[in-house]
Amino acid sequence: MAVRKLLGFSLGPAVASFVSLISVPILTRIVTPETYAQVSLAQVTIQLLLFAIFSGFDQGYVREFYEEKSKRKLLLHTLGLNLGLYAVVVLSLWCFSEPISNFLFGYIDFTLLILIAVIAFQSVILRYIQLAFRMEGSAISFSLVLIIQSITNVLLILSFISLNIATDLKAILSANAISIFIVIVFGILKLNPPVHTKEIVNFDKSLFLKLARYSLPLLVSTLFMWVLYSADQYMLRIMSDYQQLGLYAASYKLIAALVLFQTIISTYWVPVSLAWAKEDKSSYEYERVGLIVSGLLLIVFLLAILFKSLLVLILGVEFRGAVDIFPYLLLFPIYYTLAEVGSSGIAIARKTKLLMPITFICACLNVSLNLYLIPMMGAKGAAISTAFTFILYFYLRAYVSNRYWKKLTLKNYNYVTLICIITLMFHDNSYINYLCILLLLLTLIFLYFKEKKLIKFFINQKIFSSKNHTP
Template sequence: MKYFLKRLMGFSLGPIIGALISLIQIRILTQILVADQYGVSGLYRNLILNIPNFLYIGLDQAFSREFHQAVSKKHLFQQAIIIPIGMGIVLSFVMLIFNQTIANWLFSDANAGYIVIWSAILLISMIVERFVLISIRMQEKAKEYSGFTILLKSLIFAVSLAMIALGIRDFRVVVFGMIFGQLLGDSLLFLRYRELLAWKDFVFDYDLIKKLLAFGFPLMVAMSLNSVLNTIDSLMLRSFSTKKELGFYAAGIAIVNMIGILKTAFATFWVPTAYRWHDEGKSMKHYKFISDAVLFILTGIFFGILVFRPVIMMILGEDYGSVQYILGLLCFPHIMYTLSETTTLGIVFSRKTYFNTLVSLLALIPSFFINLWLTPKWGALGAATASSGAYIMFYLARTYFSSRTGFYFNQSKHLLSICIMFIAAFINTKDYAYRLSITFGLALICLIIQFSTIRDGYQIWRQPEKWDFN
């Protein structure tokens, strides 16, 4: 167990320090940017982070799945990345041609077309970065992975500060920070792993590409739908509400990304570990305990955010006061996704990746209709409600289809805790009387429901020889 936790902390160190840097950055940005400008930058960030998911066509996941079986990691890397790069180049040309039209829609300023041009370059860089980082992750190089995460966050922060020093006080502070900080960080990463990017002896391997696509293509559809799911709230707010509400939503997302950082760290560590455990034939009790432990930690973080809401709001400032009412709901996408990573393993173990398409559809449909219903009325609160409901469905669907493959453990503890957290999130959308007392009471109920996790953890500590988490 100590070795397991040591590697987990190794992967978590970078994201945690990165989260602290992001919190400082949020504090600075929300003091100098009005809500509508922060909203525009948030929409840009959301889009630029999710667009690559359409271009990977699932080959990033296929690369992960085949990594340990491949004799030549470089050969596998180059075969997996060649098609996504080609698709990225095509999309980049489209962005170059229609840069003013895109800029006018996104920034309400056709003269900002140069930002779209730089974004086209960033898009290619992010595709290559994704595959290089997967290579690092699958080799379980925790310190190196964390080191790059810290470097990237630091560079984005530094460029943002430079923009502020130059007197810029609008969305460009965030956008330029992301573009140039990311490109600089990626340049250093590519230099470090230039051997993977040496194409001199490249030969297109049709059989391997066919095998990768067979695994990855169904995932491409699912990942594309997931990207739509991740951006639909912002797009609905942009279309049916105000830029100010979009700004509140973006600020709330930035705060709860603290959980998102932990989600990324856990998923980065968990995927290669779970694949290795599957190859080693680990028993189901190991997977169950990890799932229970993740639920316990996420529940604590969730109620911590609700209880210390006033303290958290000091980061954003008075102009963003409405954000406090949606924080609980905005936690659910991160909580549900992270938790589902421990229950969905049967889908990837069995290679039945077409289930992921059904999962994404089942999550996207309620998201669209709830957004259409509530976002015009409630603004950011409506979008947050739609997002939380969609990701609860995402977790349920992932767990169900995984169980169809034979990978399943009892979910009663999870389901009861999710219901209680959802009630707590809605109670905290208003300043109800005794709000804090009710929140504490619901947290206590969750603790009682999950007491068996504490008991199991104690037994593992007392009898580690019966549990092999290596």
């Protein structure tokens, strides 16, 4: 895929993440931590429902898109199953509506559950529209869907709350539903004719079994990832209170910028690493990239610690407690990014099946640490659990990569880990700012004199072109 097209597909997630980021301080001044917690639980629940509804068949659609001649038949075999599973999920939601509503919101409100069901249905349709744009290479349409939805969502939330049309929680969920509906209409109008064709389709057993064999294992892996990313919020609801969950959710939202950085790095680095493997580049070249990325992420981490007191100004006084939570959550996107860069050998050696046991181990560790730390420390305990879980996630992936491919040094990553842990141990100390400034200067000096040529390569974006030679 050309760099220009990759940039086109990256534009939508970038703008959507930016809008989400700037909406956080707006929402935290409008709603209480308790309401923010309820919104977060609703979003996590929708995500869980979608895992059950998709069951990996959306990925099966992508896998067979270029193999199956009839795009309509492929769509009906995947989307049709997903809509059937949606009916089962909604029936379950209705049967257990009272306990589910009590768990999520602390009271019974069927309107909120209906909104969750509506958003889940819309998300299924929107997912296939996005996949169609992606597979057709329609980068602009793909990005426009994300941009329109994110901007419309924020504007509707502010309008509903300011006009007292709905309560805070209902306003946020209603705005989400309406914004998704708007982009679904936009997407359907922009889709190419093959999706609208009236071709008669019969059930194809061989196609369905092929989709199932590919998709169902992904469901297990995806479920482990959900536990890794989101189970902590359910555990905070069970073992703590809405106040702590609201602080945690707001802090989590603020790391969206780093999550975006991780997404962009992954989008560019994976094809580059595969191209380098084909050209038989030496281990040293991969290690140099790892050094630059880990150094840049360390700088971002230290700057965030240095200015963490500004969180109170960003989020508002009611979310003051997020200052103690935010530093630990930074390690989630940092170590996920390092895992993408430092474990290229997994994809190159075609050992991606080993990601499932890695994710399972990390999910178990995350749940175990949360069970121990949340009762004692609340949201801070959940954040610490997340930090150590993703450190382990990185090292397990690096170990597997080194075992089945070239053995890359972990020395630079070990330094980053040591500095991060020491900084977190003393992040509430009055002298932490002096330590951060010192470490920042040392890191910048080291990077400049060690790899100034490669830094210039990054700035010029030449590193992402396989036609160029590494300096």
